[in-house]
Amino acid sequence: MDKILRIDMGAAGGPKASETPVGQYAGAAGRALTSAIVANEVDPLCHPLGADNKLVIAPGMLGGTIAAMSGRISVGCKSPLTGGIKEANAGGQAAQVMARLGYAAIVLEGKPKDDSLYKVVLNKDGVTISQDNSLKMLGNYDLVDKMKSQHGDKIACISIGPAGEMKMCAASVAFTDMELRPTRHAGRGGVGAVMGAKGVKVIVLDDTGMSMRPAKDPEKFRDANKAWVDGLKKHPVTGEGLPAYGTNVLTNVLNEAGAYPTKNFMFGRFDGCAKISGETQAATEVERGGSATHGCHRGCVIQCSGIYLNKDGHYLTKQPEYETVWAHGGNCGIDDLDAIAMLDRLDDDYGVDTIEMGATIAVAMEAGVAKFGDAQAAINLVHEVGKGTPLGRILGNGAGMTGKAFGIERVPVVKNQAMPAYDPRGVQGIGVTYATTPMGADHTAGYAVAANILKVGGFVDPLASEGQIELSRNLQIATAAVDSTGMCLFVAFAVLDQPETFQALIDMINAFYGLSLTADDVVALGKSVLKNEREFNKKAGFTAADDRLPAYFRKELLPPHNVVFTVTDEQLDSLFNW
Amino acid sequence: MDTQNLGDRAQVKLDLTCDAQILPPFFLLLQQGVRFEARVGATVEEFLCTQLGIERRYLKERINTIFLDGKPVDDAETAVIRDGSTLALSAALPGLVGAAFRKGGFYARLREGISHADEESKGAAGRGLVTVKLYNLVAKELGPQLLGTGVLVETDDLEQFFAGRPDGFWSRCRHAAVDDRVSSVSDLRQGVWWQRPALVRLTVSTVPAGEGPSAKPESP
Ligand code: SF4
Numbered sequence: 001m002d003k004i005l006r007i008d009m010g011a012a013g014g015p016k017a018s019e020t021p022v023g024q025y026a027g028a029a030g031r032a033l034t035s036a037i038v039a040n041e042v043d044p045l046c047h048p049l050g051a052d053n054k055l056v057i058a059p060g061m062l063g064g065t066i067a068a069m070s071g072r073i074s075v076g077c078k079s080p081l082t083g084g085i086k087e088a089n090a091g092g093q094a095a096q097v098m099a100r101l102g103y104a105a106i107v108l109e110g111k112p113k114d115d116s117l118y119k120v121v122l123n124k125d126g127v128t129i130s131q132d133n134s135l136k137m138l139g140n141y142d143l144v145d146k147m148k149s150q151h152g153d154k155i156a157c158i159s160i161g162p163a164g165e166m167k168m169c170a171a172s173v174a175f176t177d178m179e180l181r182p183t184r185h186a187g188r189g190g191v192g193a194v195m196g197a198k199g200v201k202v203i204v205l206d207d208t209g210m211s212m213r214p215a216k217d218p219e220k221f222r223d224a225n226k227a228w229v230d231g232l233k234k235h236p237v238t239g240e241g242l243p244a245y246g247t248n249v250l251t252n253v254l255n256e257a258g259a260y261p262t263k264n265f266m267f268g269r270f271d272g273c274a275k276i277s278g279e280t281q282a283a284t285e286v287e288r289g290g291s292a293t294h295g296c297h298r299g300c301v302i303q304c305s306g307i308y309l310n311k312d313g314h315y316l317t318k319q320p321e322y323e324t325v326w327a328h329g330g331n332c333g334i335d336d337l338d339a340i341a342m343l344d345r346l347d348d349d350y351g352v353d354t355i356e357m358g359a360t361i362a363v364a365m366e367a368g369v370a371k372f373g374d375a376q377a378a379i380n381l382v383h384e385v386g387k388g389t390p391l392g393r394i395l396g397n398g399a400g401m402t403g404k405a406f407g408i409e410r411v412p413v414v415k416n417q418a419m420p421a422y423d424p425r426g427v428q429g430i431g432v433t434y435a436t437t438p439m440g441a442d443h444t445a446g447y448a449v450a451a452n453i454l455k456v457g458g459f460v461d462p463l464a465s466e467g468q469i470e471l472s473r474n475l476q477i478a479t480a481a482v483d484s485t486g487m488c489l490f491v492a493f494a495v496l497d498q499p500e501t502f503q504a505l506i507d508m509i510n511a512f513y514g515l516s517l518t519a520d521d522v523v524a525l526g527k528s529v530l531k532n533e534r535e536f537n538k539k540a541g542f543t544a545a546d547d548r549l550p551a552y553f554r555k556e557l558l559p560p561h562n563v564v565f566t567v568t569d570e571q572l573d574s575l576f577n578w
Numbered sequence: 579m580d581t582q583n584l585g586d587r588a589q590v591k592l593d594l595t596c597d598a599q600i601l602p603p604f605f606l607l608l609q610q611g612v613r614f615e616a617r618v619g620a621t622v623e624e625f626l627c628t629q630l631g632i633e634r635r636y637l638k639e640r641i642n643t644i645f646l647d648g649k650p651v652d653d654a655e656t657a658v659i660r661d662g663s664t665l666a667l668s669a670a671l672p673g674l675v676g677a678a679f680r681k682g683g684f685y686a687r688l689r690e691g692i693s694h695a696d697e698e699s700k701g702a703a704g705r706g707l708v709t710v711k712l713y714n715l716v717a718k719e720l721g722p723q724l725l726g727t728g729v730l731v732e733t734d735d736l737e738q739f740f741a742g743r744p745d746g747f748w749s750r751c752r753h754a755a756v757d758d759r760v761s762s763v764s765d766l767r768q769g770v771w772w773q774r775p776a777l778v779r780l781t782v783s784t785v786p787a788g789e790g791p792s793a794k795p796e797s798p
Contacts (some may be wrong), residue, residue: 235670236640236642236669236670236715237670237671237672237676240669240715241669241670241671241672241714241715242672244714244715244718245714247672247673249671249672249713249714250671250672250673250675250676252609252666252668252711252713252714253643253645253666253668253671253676253679253713254675256645256648256666256711257645257648257649257650257679257689258648259675259689269648274606274609274610277609277713278714279605279606279609279713279714279717280606280609283602283603283606287603287744304672422675426689427675427678427689428689429674429678429685429689430674430675430678433674443673443674443675471685475674490672493670493672493676493677496677560648561648561649
């Protein structure tokens, strides 16, 4: 991972690839690298779909090694959805393959002269870029099948569906999983639209002939990885709860708490929740001969995913995650798991973010475009997006655009990005993160619950009155650091509860790179990532007014607890004072 | 058919004996909530451990998240149940929100505003009905014990549950008794035994797969 592949899509005579050493970016990976390149090289005032934006794809620090859980991959750019900096990440096989091919990052630059589509192939012999307009408007599933027939089944693909080609703000970048299916998506912020604007339909990666990245100290690295895996396996969340039920285990609990956003954030509880819970989903998958325990990439030992078969026992999609089940389920009043799984499949195929799509459909339902609870109508709306009809173009550009088009006030977005599955009136602390993260409303921005172990910013008493702000700040710093390692964020629990597991992670990084990082260095890394991102947004025109939840969260009581969001603007503005 | 009254609510008794492998689907019933007669005015800990027989250690170490009437509980030794309370129990959960809901957890502050305050549940001591919802690993681990000793289920919930079961489920249902009288499983499947009680006192006992249809139900 000592080189960066840059492809100038607008070069005279057609796209031109060049390889450069990592140079000033040495040591950075994952989100740290995507955000550093975007912050350094992209004009914050550029048009996100113009030649001056760049799309950066980067595996994490331990990508391509035997380290368990190290297969996350980051995608960065100026977001067409938020207008600010974006890092969206995904699982799948690509991080491992790309890292073994030696690339710290792929950077797509410039803009093609016309609307031709390109295929990029990377293997041990280098890079080939070819124009292939036969790929136009292919769904991700057909596209990957075509790549398989052309390049064999040892590949990994990074691709966009029709939504990316149409440069919709909800468009995702798809990554193939272990079964070579395009089920893992860097979903948030419209990164797929930027890939579409670069004219790249698919990047095919083949690491045949390459080997695992070797550690500087192989023995220590192996030992640390063993301690890491043991720690993950013995913890009840990473060793039992997530493997058995996936993230959808949260549905029942959020609903019980009255913080499960229902029917476009009108209510905190959904009557049909038990029909779509993680428990029901896992039982359905097992009963039909699918699987409730599955990894999104080789080397995942938590295995929070699964395989969802339809009623006839045929593959439909991977196990939809909690956020997807919520977005297309309770948030739209839909309690039919098969319909939700179909919506997940369509989102993956057309290449759109499931959270943004679900939130958008709920806004459209409130506008009367369809009825809450009408699963078939929701499916039809996603088809509109995939086909690019005028209505589909509105929906495909997200909840904010749809709210404007239909004159709806209750639009749950921050920085124009739709909120995920936790009502900030019920869980106020997460509202702080939604409001202040440079990414736009994003639950994963403050996910790394290891902050107290890291003692980020000194020890914080969570029961003190300023606890929410302090906690959110520290969580965002810790998360930025974890996102840079390329570790799946779900490791956070084992790291939170078991200091020796956190130590094993640092030991792995140190043994691999021959470093002697401490927890303080990890904190410094997280802070520097956030600083880059905040700076970019400031130059792009963001002010404190953008770090706010929509006003209705302060006014509309959320039943059943009848609460509103109460964290003050002054408190929100103090978040980045460190 | 014999009915008893619990408050105003008529109930019947249904004892099922089935192969161990079809016990897990019954846990789905537990996520929706089952009822228990309880001595109310007791603490959550007293109710769970003394009245339902759950080990104290299990409560402390495994039941990571507790909701009383929809509010996260931080201390099971001080929160008090009353007639009509709903108690939901979960093992450790993923995500920041999972951390926030943990009882007495480091991130409890993040859900300030909906946390359970002890004074909310003050009420008269005596007998009452408490709804218990069991989620995820807690349902899997406590389900056999609680189903074995008996739970009260809303008739609607049980009907819906039975309606959604595939053929394989019914072929592994060995024996049914309604108010201690033997009933055929196929009758149960078609709901003909039903005389619309409000509540069903359900016990589910298991036999190892493969034992004959004459297997006797274990007494709860
Ligand atoms: S825990 Fe889930 S999201 Fe994380 S790497 Fe494994 S399967 Fe992928």
